Amino acid sequence: MNANRDMTVNKTLGLALAALLLHGTAALAGPALAGPTLEVEDPYARAVPPGQTNSAVFMRLVNGGDAPRALVGGKSEAAEVVELHTHTMADGMMKMRRVERIEVPAKGSETLEPGGLHIMLIGLKRDLVPGGTVALTLDLDDGSTLAVQAQVREVQAMEHHHH
């Protein structure tokens, strides 16, 4: 109960902060502003059987810069909607929920992986067959974008039942 409530409060704060940052970025934005951006390592997408409507993309995000950076959204040619997701435990079950941002600390990294943070592809426009690729454009909090080619792979389904 308390954990859920804290999560809601955090999310509200996160949204307020995101709005504030967006506003600040808009005021500062200019062609000369080219801060350090994120590097993507080993991006891959989960292969899904034909007819499946959703999939997910995973990768390692590396921030070589002196400022924290965050993913704030994205789009893909392979899906109607792209969302940033995480997994949380609720009533003993792992559940996905949407997050507004995926933070990558300065001089640090964040790993998106099955059972944790991921980029959700919602409303697939085509089959995701192993060996293929999925193109994504990821939006960062500094207003820049990252072009990513994710390899489609067989990814083991998440384990729901272990404790």
Ligand SMILES: [Cu+2]
């Ligand atoms: Cu998800």
